[in-house]
Amino acid sequence: AQSVAQPEDQVNVAEGNPLTVKCTYSVSGNPYLFWYVQYPNRGLQFLLKYITGDNLVKGSYGFEAEFNKSQTSFHLKKPSALVSDSALYFCAVRDLGNNDMRFGAGTRLTVKP
Amino acid sequence: DAGITQSPRYKITETGRQVTLMCHQTWSHSYMFWYRQDLGHGLRLIYYSAAADITDKGEVPDGYVVSRSKTENFPLTLESATRSQTSVYFCASSDLAGGQETQYFGPGTRLLVL
Numbered sequence: 001a002q003s004v005a006q007p008e009d010q011v012n013v014a015e016g017n018p019l020t021v022k023c024t025y026s027v028s029g030n031p032y033l034f035w036y037v038q039y040p041n042r043g044l045q046f047l048l049k050y051i052t053g054d055n056l057v058k059g060s061y062g063f064e065a066e067f068n069k070s071q072t073s074f075h076l077k078k079p080s081a082l083v084s085d086s087a088l089y090f091c092a093v094r095d096l097g098n099n100d101m102r103f104g105a106g107t108r109l110t111v112k113p
Numbered sequence: 114d115a116g117i118t119q120s121p122r123y124k125i126t127e128t129g130r131q132v133t134l135m136c137h138q139t140w141s142h143s144y145m146f147w148y149r150q151d152l153g154h155g156l157r158l159i160y161y162s163a164a165a166d167i168t169d170k171g172e173v174p175d176g177y178v179v180s181r182s183k184t185e186n187f188p189l190t191l192e193s194a195t196r197s198q199t200s201v202y203f204c205a206s207s208d209l210a211g212g213q214e215t216q217y218f219g220p221g222t223r224l225l226v227l
Contacts, residue, residue: 004155006155034215036218041220041221042220042221043203043205043218043219043220043221044156044203044205044216044218045218046215046216046217049215090155090156092156100158100161100171100172101146101158101216102158102172103148103155103156103157104155105153105154105155106155
């Protein structure tokens with residue numbers, strides 16, 4: 001079965017600095033990769049996804065992610081962090097033909113003024 | 114308002130009681146999902162449904178029952194609640210099969226089993 005690892009429980013950055021939230025995955029076939037964000041006491045909100053095509057995917061709120069097949073990674077990035085970006089971020093993966101989406105354990109991003 | 118809603122938002126129950134969590138979506142999405150969120154585990158899929166009257170087990174189905182008599186509703190029942198089922202439960206829906214679709218999540222139900 002597919003799986004996702006988010007190696008960092010917590011990421012702290014200063015406002016205005018670039019941020020990276022890491023994600024690696026394991027699938028038997030071609031991956032469909034997703035990033036979701038969760039604000040306190042809310043459900044998950046979709047940020048971006050990679051299905052095929054350009055390895056650099058742009059999403060909501062200025063976020064982007066880079067698909068790297070050789071490293072089986074899909075790291076989330078933003079050039080300049082905002083305090084309002086502070087939230088819990090989840091990476092998820094699905095395998096082609098499989099309805100089961102697997103989520104990582106989540107990374108808590110804190111952006112300090 | 115259109116979207117996906119869950120009820121109740123908060124529930125406290127006792128061990129051994131039956132509890133039903135409700136999920137309703139207004140998009141007519143074919144797929145619906147139930148997840149539980151626990152610290153250190155992220156989200157884990159309990160059950161999903163591809164259409165009315167079609168359900169399938171996810172990663173952690175034991176102790177849960179689902180039904181889908183109508184496209185818009187996907188209730189999750191804990192037939193005899195246990196303390197280990199204390200969690201936050203999220204319902205989600207999506208439109209197309211094949212893995213490309215985005216899942217849209219409800220606000221969650223926070224369940225405490227005493």
